[in-house]
Amino acid sequence: MPELPEVETARRAILPVLTGRRFTHVEILRPNMVKDSATMLREAIASPVMGVDRLGKYLFVRLEHGWTLLLHLKMSGRLGLRQSADPHLTYERIRFTLDDGSLLIFNDPRTLGRAAMHPTESVMKLPSLKTMGPDALDVSEDLFLKRLMRRKGPIKRILLDQSFIAGVGNIYADEACFLAGINPTRDVASLSTGERRTLHRAVLATLHKGIDNMGTTFSDFADLFGKPGKNQHSLNVYGRRGKPCVMCGNPLSSTQINQRMTVWCETCQH
DNA sequence: TTCGTCCTGGTA
DNA sequence: TACCAGGACGAA
Numbered sequence: 001m002p003e004l005p006e007v008e009t010a011r012r013a014i015l016p017v018l019t020g021r022r023f024t025h026v027e028i029l030r031p032n033m034v035k036d037s038a039t040m041l042r043e044a045i046a047s048p049v050m051g052v053d054r055l056g057k058y059l060f061v062r063l064e065h066g067w068t069l070l071l072h073l074k075m076s077g078r079l080g081l082r083q084s085a086d087p088h089l090t091y092e093r094i095r096f097t098l099d100d101g102s103l104l105i106f107n108d109p110r111t112l113g114r115a116a117m118h119p120t121e122s123v124m125k126l127p128s129l130k131t132m133g134p135d136a137l138d139v140s141e142d143l144f145l146k147r148l149m150r151r152k153g154p155i156k157r158i159l160l161d162q163s164f165i166a167g168v169g170n171i172y173a174d175e176a177c178f179l180a181g182i183n184p185t186r187d188v189a190s191l192s193t194g195e196r197r198t199l200h201r202a203v204l205a206t207l208h209k210g211i212d213n214m215g216t217t218f219s220d221f222a223d224l225f226g227k228p229g230k231n232q233h234s235l236n237v238y239g240r241r242g243k244p245c246v247m248c249g250n251p252l253s254s255t256q257i258n259q260r261m262t263v264w265c266e267t268c269q270h
Numbered sequence: 271t272t273c274g275t276c277c278t279g280g281t282a
Numbered sequence: 283t284a285c286c287a288g289g290a291c292g293a294a
Contacts, residue, residue: 001288032276057289075277075288091279110277112289128290153271162290170288259273260288 004167005210056166077113
């Protein structure tokens with residue numbers, strides 16, 4: 001599931017490939033993934049690429065002439081690069097042809113991913129973006145404490161809320177809580193200042209480790225050339241419900257928060 | 271605030 | 283064959 005580290009890994013991979021190039025063609029194999037912006041996508045796509053930015057889990061491919069190609073990988077999307085003669089990837093949904101003949105592929109088995117073209121000047125006014133909080137990697141301790149002040153409800157739910165900080169998803173939320181030694185079901189209002197600081201450090205450390213490991217791969221995520229990340233080997237709680245805690249050996253607990261599987265250790269997280 | 275929906279491959 | 287995974291959005 002692409003979260004901030006997977007999206008950042010993708011951004012770093014496509015940045016040198018796309019910058020200065022131009023798309024010559026876009027082939028939309030799944031219209032539901034571009035919704036109503038197919039026409040604009042086809043018309044604006046030929047503008048040269050100036051760069052690739054990221055905010056939370058969104059990628060912004062900056063094009064000349066005031067256009068931004070917005071990509072969200074959602075659950076199972078990944079970007080791939082191949083030559084036209086290479087075999088197809090298994091779930092190719094959108095193919096972007098580059099002016100050197102290579103293909104940037106939006107691969108997505110579940111087709112929940114989205115691609116859209118918007119004028120750069122108004123892209124941040126989109127409903128999904130204008131309420132978004134700061135990127136998790138850019139949040140200082142002071143800002144984290146300040147933004148946490150007004151919040152209540154289970155800590156896990158706050159971490160998943162993209163209007164709080166952007167980029168944390170189910171995997172890294174559970175891992176950050178484990179690293180902080182904080183029970184993800186606890187009401188955020190009950191956290192001491194010290195615990196809030198610890199949680200902030202844990203969120204950053206968890207995300208940076210994910211990036212250093214080139215993302216977490218179960219079945220879907222891989223880099224541009226199909227190489228999987230290796231962060232899945234570093235996970236302490238995600239996907240390990242009922243299994244022994246890596247710290248104390250007691251079986252890990254689980255519950256649903258925000259309809260998301262949440263796993264933690266009753267002994268090590270308070 | 272909570273729940274359903276979009277989607278479909280993988281697994282039990 | 284039924285169920286599960288889940289990010290974001292929209293409806294109740």
